[in-house]
Amino acid sequence: MNYKWNFSQVTPLRIAILYGLVGWLWILFSDRLLGRIETNDQKLLQLSTFKGGLFILVTSILLYLLIHYGYKTLQKSEQALIKDRAVLERYRLLADEVLDIIIFISPEGQIIDANEAAVKRYGYSRDELTNMPFSKLRLPEDHSTVPYFLQNAPKGMQFELKHICKDGSVFPIDISAKGATSNGKPIIISLIRDISKRKEVEAEVWLEKERAQVTLESIGDAVITTDVHMNVEYINPVAEALTGWSNAEAAGLSLESIFKTVNEETGEAAEIPIVRSLREGRVVCLSDNTALINKAGVTLAIEESAAPIRDRENTVIGAVLVFRDVSYKRNHMKELAHQAQHDALTGLPNRLLFNEHLRQAIAQAKRKKGKLAVMFLDLDRFKLINDTMGHNLGDQLLIHVAERIRQTLREGDTVARQGGDEFLVLLPEIRDELEAASVSERICGIFAQPIILEGNEIYISASIGISLYPTDGNDLEALVKQADTAMYYAKEKGRNNCQFFTAGLNIKANQRLSTENSLRKALVRGEFVLHYQPQVDLESGVIVGLEALIRWNSVELGMVSPEDFISIAEETGLIVPIGEWVLRTACAQNKLWQTQGYEPVRMSVNISARQFQEPNFIKLVQQILEETELDSRWLELEITESIAMEKGETTLEMLSAFKQLGVRISIDDFGTGFSSLNYLRRMPIDTLKIDRSFINDISTGENGEEVVTAIIQLAKNLHLKVIAEGVETINQRAFLKDRLCDEMQGYLFSKAVPTEEAERLFATRQTPMPLRETTDG
Numbered sequence: 001m002n003y004k005w006n007f008s009q010v011t012p013l014r015i016a017i018l019y020g021l022v023g024w025l026w027i028l029f030s031d032r033l034l035g036r037i038e039t040n041d042q043k044l045l046q047l048s049t050f051k052g053g054l055f056i057l058v059t060s061i062l063l064y065l066l067i068h069y070g071y072k073t074l075q076k077s078e079q080a081l082i083k084d085r086a087v088l089e090r091y092r093l094l095a096d097e098v099l100d101i102i103i104f105i106s107p108e109g110q111i112i113d114a115n116e117a118a119v120k121r122y123g124y125s126r127d128e129l130t131n132m133p134f135s136k137l138r139l140p141e142d143h144s145t146v147p148y149f150l151q152n153a154p155k156g157m158q159f160e161l162k163h164i165c166k167d168g169s170v171f172p173i174d175i176s177a178k179g180a181t182s183n184g185k186p187i188i189i190s191l192i193r194d195i196s197k198r199k200e201v202e203a204e205v206w207l208e209k210e211r212a213q214v215t216l217e218s219i220g221d222a223v224i225t226t227d228v229h230m231n232v233e234y235i236n237p238v239a240e241a242l243t244g245w246s247n248a249e250a251a252g253l254s255l256e257s258i259f260k261t262v263n264e265e266t267g268e269a270a271e272i273p274i275v276r277s278l279r280e281g282r283v284v285c286l287s288d289n290t291a292l293i294n295k296a297g298v299t300l301a302i303e304e305s306a307a308p309i310r311d312r313e314n315t316v317i318g319a320v321l322v323f324r325d326v327s328y329k330r331n332h333m334k335e336l337a338h339q340a341q342h343d344a345l346t347g348l349p350n351r352l353l354f355n356e357h358l359r360q361a362i363a364q365a366k367r368k369k370g371k372l373a374v375m376f377l378d379l380d381r382f383k384l385i386n387d388t389m390g391h392n393l394g395d396q397l398l399i400h401v402a403e404r405i406r407q408t409l410r411e412g413d414t415v416a417r418q419g420g421d422e423f424l425v426l427l428p429e430i431r432d433e434l435e436a437a438s439v440s441e442r443i444c445g446i447f448a449q450p451i452i453l454e455g456n457e458i459y460i461s462a463s464i465g466i467s468l469y470p471t472d473g474n475d476l477e478a479l480v481k482q483a484d485t486a487m488y489y490a491k492e493k494g495r496n497n498c499q500f501f502t503a504g505l506n507i508k509a510n511q512r513l514s515t516e517n518s519l520r521k522a523l524v525r526g527e528f529v530l531h532y533q534p535q536v537d538l539e540s541g542v543i544v545g546l547e548a549l550i551r552w553n554s555v556e557l558g559m560v561s562p563e564d565f566i567s568i569a570e571e572t573g574l575i576v577p578i579g580e581w582v583l584r585t586a587c588a589q590n591k592l593w594q595t596q597g598y599e600p601v602r603m604s605v606n607i608s609a610r611q612f613q614e615p616n617f618i619k620l621v622q623q624i625l626e627e628t629e630l631d632s633r634w635l636e637l638e639i640t641e642s643i644a645m646e647k648g649e650t651t652l653e654m655l656s657a658f659k660q661l662g663v664r665i666s667i668d669d670f671g672t673g674f675s676s677l678n679y680l681r682r683m684p685i686d687t688l689k690i691d692r693s694f695i696n697d698i699s700t701g702e703n704g705e706e707v708v709t710a711i712i713q714l715a716k717n718l719h720l721k722v723i724a725e726g727v728e729t730i731n732q733r734a735f736l737k738d739r740l741c742d743e744m745q746g747y748l749f750s751k752a753v754p755t756e757e758a759e760r761l762f763a764t765r766q767t768p769m770p771l772r773e774t775t776d777g
Contacts, residue, residue: 015063015066019059019063022059023055023059026055027055030051030055031048034047034048034051098115098117099117100117100191100192100193100194101114101115101117101118101121101122101173101190101191101192101193101194102114102115102117102118102189102190102191102192103115103118103129103134103189103190103192104182104187104188104189104190105134105150105153105187105188105189105190106187106188107150107154107186107187107188108150109133109134109135109146109150110132110133110134111129111130111131111132111133111134112130112182112187113130114126114129114130118192121165121171121194122137122163122165122166123165123166123167124166128166134146134190137163137164138161138162138163138164139162139163139164139170142161142162149177150188153177153178153179153188153190154178154179154186154188155179156177156178156179157175157176157177157178158174158175158176158177159174159175160172160173160174160175160195161173161175163192171194171196172194172195172196172199173192173193173194173195174192174193174195175190175191175192175193176190176191176192177189177190177191219236219238220238220324221238221322221323221324222235222236222238222239222241222242222243222322222323222324222325223235223236223238223239223320223321223322224236224239224243224250224255224258224259224320224321224323225309225318225319225320225321226255226274226318226319226320226321227317227318228278228316228317228318228319230254230255230256230274230275230278230319231252231253231254231255232250232251232252232253232254232255232258233251233318234247234251235247235250235258239323242292242294242300242302242323242325243258243259243292243294243295244294244295244296244298245258245295255272255274255321256272258295259272259292259321260292260293261290261291261292261293261302262290262291262293262299263289263290263291264289264290264291264299264301264330265289270286270290270291272306272321273285273286273304273305273306273321274306274319274321276306277306277307277308277319278308278316278319281308281316282307282308283305283306283307283308284305284306284307285304285305286302286303286304286305286323290302290303290304292323300325300327301325301326301327301329301330301331302323302324302325302326303323303324303326304321304322304323304324305321305322305323306319306320306321306322307319307320307322340352341353341356343416343417345395345398345399345417346398346399346402346403346417347402348402348406348415348416348417348423349414349415349416349417350416350417351416351417351418351419351424353416354414354416354418354424354426355476357414357426357428358374358414358426358476358479358480359476361426361428361429361469362469362474362475362476362479364428364429365428365429365469365470368429370429370430371429371430371431371432371468371469371470371471372426372427372428372429372430372468372469373426373427373430373433373435373436373439373466373467373468373469374424374425374426374427374466374467374468374469374479374480374482374483375424375425375426375427375436375439375440375443375464375465375466375483376418376422376423376424376464376465376466376467376480376483376484376486376487377405377422377423377424377425377443377462377463377464377487378421378422378423378462378463378464378487378491379401379421379422379460379461379462380460380461380462380463380491380495380496381460381495382394382397382420382421382460383421385397385458385460386421389453389456389458393453393454393456393458396453397451397453397458397460398417398421400451400453401423401446401451401460401462402415402417402423404446405423405425405443405446408439408442408443408445408446409425409427409439410427410439412428412429413425413426413427413428413439414426414428424480424483425439425443427439431567432567433466433468433500434567434568435567436466436468436500437466437498437500438568438572440464440466440498441498443462443464443498444461444462444464444496444497444498447459447460447461447462447496461495461496462496463487463488463490463491463495463496463497463498463499464486464487464490464497464498464499465482465483465484465485465486465487465488465489465490465498465499465500465501466483466486466498466499466500466501467479467480467481467482467483467486467500467501468500468501471501472501482501483501485501486499486500486501487499515557515560515564515565515568516568516572516574518554518556518557519552519565519568519569519572519574519578520574522552522554523574523577523578523581525555527552527553527554527555528550528551528552528553528578528581528582529550529551529552529553529754530548530549530550530551530582530585530586530589530755531548531549531550531551531752531753531754532546532547532548532549532752532753532754532755532758533546533547533549533745533750533751533752533753534546534745534749534750534758534761535547535604535723535743535744535745536743536744536745536749537742537743538733538736538737538741538742538743538744539737543601543761543762544601544602544743545601545602545603545604545636545743546590546601546602546603546604546758547603547604547605547606547638547745547752548582548585548586548589548603548604548605548606549562549606549752550562550566550578550582551752552565566608570608570609570610573610575608575610575611576610576611576614579607579608579610579611580611580620580624582605582606583605583620583621583624584624584627584628586603586605587603587605587624587625587628587630587635588628588630589603589755590603590628590630590634590635591628591629591630593759593762594630594634598759598762599762600631600634601634602633602634602635602636602664603634603635603636604636604637604638604666605635605636605637605638606638606668607637607638607639607643609640609642609643612639612643612654617654618654618657618658618661621635621637621658621661621663622661625661625663631662632661632662632663633662633663633664635663635664636663636664636665636666636686636687637658637663637664637665637666638666638667638668638689639665639666639667639668640667640668640669641667641668641669641670644667644680644683644685651683652682652683652684655683655684655685656684658684659684664686664687665683665684665685665686665687666685666686666687666688666689666723667683667685667687667688667689668689668691669689669691670688670689670690670691670711680718681718685720686720686721687720687721687722687723688711688714688715688720688721688722688723689722689723689724689725690708690711690712690722690723690724690725690741691725691726692725692726692746693726694707694708694711695708695724695725695726695727695728695732695736695746696726696728698731698732698735705735708724708735708736708739708741709739712736712739712740712741716740721742721743722741722742722743723741723742723743723744723745724736724741724743724744724745724746725744725745725746726745726746727744727745727746727747727748727749728746728747728748729748730748732746732748733748
């Protein structure tokens with residue numbers, strides 16, 4: 001059994017008892033022992049004296065050791081006490097200097113101690129605090145939670161509560177509690193923070209947020225907020241109504257997915273201003289003509305702006321988009337603009353809008369060195385009808401006349417009401433005065449049938465005066481004035497007719513009518529013939545194709561140039577049967593040459609806009625190829641650039657259908673229209689044909705070389721053949737060859753020749769074509 005002396009149990013009483021017991025046992029046993037050992041009294045006395053001294057010496061040593069140990073222990077205890085007092089003082093100072101409240105609580109809920117902050121905040125003295133249960137600091141309604149607190153606080157707790165002071169005032173606190181041990185006994189330490197100011201700030205922030213929320217939900221504008229990545233964070237009720245997305249659905253989605261905008265006029269996607277606002281860090285307002293396509297697909301005209309949202313460091317952390325439905329406003333503005341520029345009775349443009357259209361047409365004609373016509377139309381004897389039948393029927397008559405004129409005109413033409421019974425007509429981009437005469441005849445023709453008003457047949461006619469730009473004037477005032485003068489001349493000529501401003505133009509107009517009648521007879525008489533112009537490979541100089549060109553050998557007029565009758569044929573619709581004849585004749589002749597043993601070449605045939613618009617034109621081409629037994633790869637249809645661009649997707653479908661037949665497609669007069677590169681790259685075409693006007697400009701300083709080079713490069717990039725027409729000089733040929741143009745045609749090689757001469761050209765097809773003598777220029 002191990003026994004360890006515990007010096008902590010050495011006390012003064014125990015030392016005295018131990019000393020008395022040891023002394024008594026020493027005397028008792030030593031005297032008896034000496035009595036047995038020595039019987040001599042003298043020696044026994046001496047031994048007793050020695051024994052007593054030895055006892056005193058031993059007990060003195062023992063007493064010294066005990067006292068020395070006790071003294072050392074006392075010194076250590078005193079030093080530890082001093083150290084503990086210093087530590088306690090430091091903790092006391094720390095606790096008292098801390099701004100937060102510190103309270104020590106017994107497991108029974110009694111306050112053991114508290115720091116100076118607690119004394120100051122609660123208003124109790126330290127003695128009062130340390131003699132009261134901590135529950136007294138709580139509101140009465142919170143007393144029921146005290147047992148739960150005492151049970152769970154030793155494990156650690158943190159929560160918010162309200163405490164009450166000595167004076168009855170209440171303040172909010174954030175309390176953190178944790179168990180600890182003091183002098184071997186468990187206690188609870190509560191660290192309490194007064195959060196009155198924080199609660200005030202939170203209340204202010206909440207109030208501001210509530211105000212902002214109420215404002216966002218009550219204002220008439222739609223609001224969408226996003227983060228810096230344009231992900232939706234919030235949309236207000238107005239935005240929900242306009243976009244069709246609820247706040248719950250939209251939150252977290254990209255802004256583009258719920259907010260799709262387009263340009264009202266073009267239909268193209270419009271930039272959302274929030275993109276620029278985030279990128280540039282500033283307020284951005286939207287341009288006009290923007291519309292929102294909501295979730296249901298409904299289009300709404302809107303106005304919008306965006307502004308960045310910044311944090312305290314001025315860093316952009318998001319953006320806010322504000323927009324409103326302005327459909328009514330925009331429609332109203334359009335209505336006002338329409339009313340300001342249109343006649344209230346007929347709905348036609350008024351003089352103000354007509355002048356604007358005429359001004360633009362003159363500017364365009366100047367740039368293109370083109371022509372335009374202005375017509376001044378006055379109803380004959382309208383005043384008599386108005387006075388006889390009443391102004392109400394007179395107004396209805398004007399409405400019917402306006403509609404008939406509008407339906408007669410071409411797309412792009414403008415008819416306006418000058419006032420009363422006078423109308424103005426603008427024909428932009430006409431080829432010549434004959435085209436203007438044709439339109440005027442159609443307008444006069446609308447009055448051949450009576451107008452039925454309230455059961456009455458009303459016959460009326462019109463007198464028309466025509467002025468031409470630039471022949472009769474260079475500004476709108478002069479052109480309108482000259483047309484007005486010509487109209488009065490038409491009145492003098494007996495009304496119900498059309499007169500140009502000059503007598504010479506009247507002669508040409510009459511010639512046009514004669515030409516039209518002769519064209520109708522020419523189809524019956526078979527007066528049309530085809531000439532063929534060779535298309536030559538630029539590198540080898542051999543013939544690779546022919547272009548079929550119509551000629552009119554009139555009995556009355558002699559040989560008529562296509563420039564003098566093609567436009568009339570197009571306007572009257574005669575171009576459709578004439579074009580069919582050209583196509584059938586060219587295919588039959590090409591097949592005949594192949595049958596006769598000539599090497600096959602492609603045959604190019606020009607197709608007019610009227611032909612191309614015929615619904616059965618594709619079937620007609622297929623039928624002609626079958627009838628003539630010509631392989632489709634030897635037929636090339638030439639359409640103008642304007643025809644190719646006119647109807648977008650419809651044109652693409654038609655061209656694709658021709659490609660399925662195996663027919664080649666060529667774009668004629670390329671560069672004179674306004675091609676869309678997007679459509680051009682999608683078109684199933686084979687050849688671009690450079691217009692002769694650009695070839696003529698080569699070496700003249702008119703940018704011809706740059707334009708031709710650009711067209712050739714474009715064709716190469718699109719993997720198309722390119723052919724230049726109108727080549728007349730050696731310089732032009734050298735330039736085109738240097739620019740890698742594929743083919744060319746023109747007087748430098750051969751003019752368009754009859755069938756017999758074309759056959760003689762076939763004899764030299766495999767050798768370079770001889771050049772005709774010409775003057776470079």
